[in-house]
Amino acid sequence: MQLLSSTIRIPSHPPSLSQLNPQSFPPKHLLPSGISLYNSTGMTSLSRFIAGSVTELAAGAGTNEVSTLLEYVGKEGINVGDDLLVLLYHIQYACKRIAALVASPFNSALGKHSTGGAGAGGSSRDAPKPLDLVSNEIILSSLRNSGKVSVMASEEDDAPVWINDDGPFVVVLDPLDGSRNIDASIPTGTIFGIYNRLVELDNLPTEEKALLNSLQSGSRLVAAGYVLYSSATILCTSFGSGTHAFTLDHSTGDFILTHPSIRIPPRGQIYSVNDARYFDWPEGLRQYIDTVRQGKGKYPKKYSARYICSLVADFHRTLLYGGIAMNPRDHLRLVYEANPLGFLAEQAGGRGSDGKSRILSMQPVKLHQRLPLFLGSPEDIDELESYGDVQQKVNPGYEV
Numbered sequence: 001m002q003l004l005s006s007t008i009r010i011p012s013h014p015p016s017l018s019q020l021n022p023q024s025f026p027p028k029h030l031l032p033s034g035i036s037l038y039n040s041t042g043m044t045s046l047s048r049f050i051a052g053s054v055t056e057l058a059a060g061a062g063t064n065e066v067s068t069l070l071e072y073v074g075k076e077g078i079n080v081g082d083d084l085l086v087l088l089y090h091i092q093y094a095c096k097r098i099a100a101l102v103a104s105p106f107n108s109a110l111g112k113h114s115t116g117g118a119g120a121g122g123s124s125r126d127a128p129k130p131l132d133l134v135s136n137e138i139i140l141s142s143l144r145n146s147g148k149v150s151v152m153a154s155e156e157d158d159a160p161v162w163i164n165d166d167g168p169f170v171v172v173l174d175p176l177d178g179s180r181n182i183d184a185s186i187p188t189g190t191i192f193g194i195y196n197r198l199v200e201l202d203n204l205p206t207e208e209k210a211l212l213n214s215l216q217s218g219s220r221l222v223a224a225g226y227v228l229y230s231s232a233t234i235l236c237t238s239f240g241s242g243t244h245a246f247t248l249d250h251s252t253g254d255f256i257l258t259h260p261s262i263r264i265p266p267r268g269q270i271y272s273v274n275d276a277r278y279f280d281w282p283e284g285l286r287q288y289i290d291t292v293r294q295g296k297g298k299y300p301k302k303y304s305a306r307y308i309c310s311l312v313a314d315f316h317r318t319l320l321y322g323g324i325a326m327n328p329r330d331h332l333r334l335v336y337e338a339n340p341l342g343f344l345a346e347q348a349g350g351r352g353s354d355g356k357s358r359i360l361s362m363q364p365v366k367l368h369q370r371l372p373l374f375l376g377s378p379e380d381i382d383e384l385e386s387y388g389d390v391q392q393k394v395n396p397g398y399e400v
Helices: 002-007 040-060 069-073 082-103 107-112 130-146 179-184 206-214 275-280 283-293 311-321 334-347 378-385
Strands: 149-154 169-177 188-196 223-229 233-238 243-249 254-262 270-272 324-333 351-353 370-376
Touching (some): 069 082, 130 169, 254 311, 275 283, 311 334, 324 334, 324 378, 370 378
Antiparallel strands (some): 169 188, 188 223, 351 370
C-alpha cells in the first residue's frame, strides 16, 4: 500500500475553480448566450446568471437560502445529532478526496501496480484495483479521525476492521464501485451504510463482535448514502426521513442541496440490465423483459434500455427517472451494496428486492454474501416479481 499511495499525490481537497487559468476557463462557447468572462460587463452578466441559479436552487429546496449538506443535517436543519454529524463530515471529506483522485490525470499510473489475488470473495475480475485500495485507505483514515466509528466493514477487506471501543457507529461500504470503468471515464461511486454499534456485544472477542456488528439487517440502518463521481459529484443520502441529494460546488468545497426529498416515480419507462446475457436468464425474466419492451405490460408504452454497468450511476438515474435497475444473478453484495441502496430506494418511495423478497428484511449470514438485486419504481418491481422466476441461478461461465 505504501507503493500505491506514493505513486501519485492525493490532494486533500478537490481543485478549486480559482486555481484554473481565467484566460482559458471556461471556454467561451460553453458560457450562457451573451456572457463573456473577458470584460467587466460579462463578469456582471455571469454573476447575475449564477445568482439566478442560486435563487432557483433555494426555491426548489423550499427555503430562502442555499443549504449545504452539513447545514441541512445540523441543528438548524433535520438535526441528526452531534455524533452522526461529525461522522458525516468525515465521510464527505473522504469522498471529496476520492472525487479528486478519480478525476486526476495521473490516476492511470496506479493501474501499473498489480494487487494480485481475487480480493474478498470474488473472481479475478472482482480483484481489488489500485484505486479501490487507495479509496479504501482514504475512507478508513477519515473514519479513524472521526472518533465516531467502532468498526468498518469494506468490500475490499476480508474481515471487518475494529477501530475503537467507544465509537457509537458501524460503517459498511464499497469504497469505489465500478472502478474498472475509470480508464474509459465511466461514472463510479462510493456506497456506504451506517448502523448503531450493538453495545450488547461489547464483551465478546474483538473479531467476533466486529463481524456480528457488520452483519446487521438493513432494516436497522441509521443512515445510508452513495457518492456519484461523474460530470458532477453528487452525494445522495437518507437518515430515515426521505432521500436527498447534494452536489459538490468545487469553488467552495461544499455539497449543496440540489435534490431535496427525492421521490422515485411510481413507474418508469426504463430498464437497466446487461441484456446481452438474455439467453442465460430464467424464463420469467425473459418474459418480463420481452413484455415491457414491446409495450405489452401493465404500462402501455415500450420501455427503453439504459445500462452503464456502474451500479451507482444506474441506480442514480433510476432514482430520478423511475424504472428498474437490476442484476439478476448472485453478484452484488447484500451488506455493502444492496442494503444501503435498498434503504435509499425505500426512503424515496421505491423498492429493493432480490426478485422474491424485500432486501431490508434479509439477515446477512456472511460478510461478502451475494444475491440478485432489483431496485426501482414500486410498480415496476411488483410487475417483475409477478413473473416468478426472475433470479438467474445457472452459472453462465463468465466473470462479469
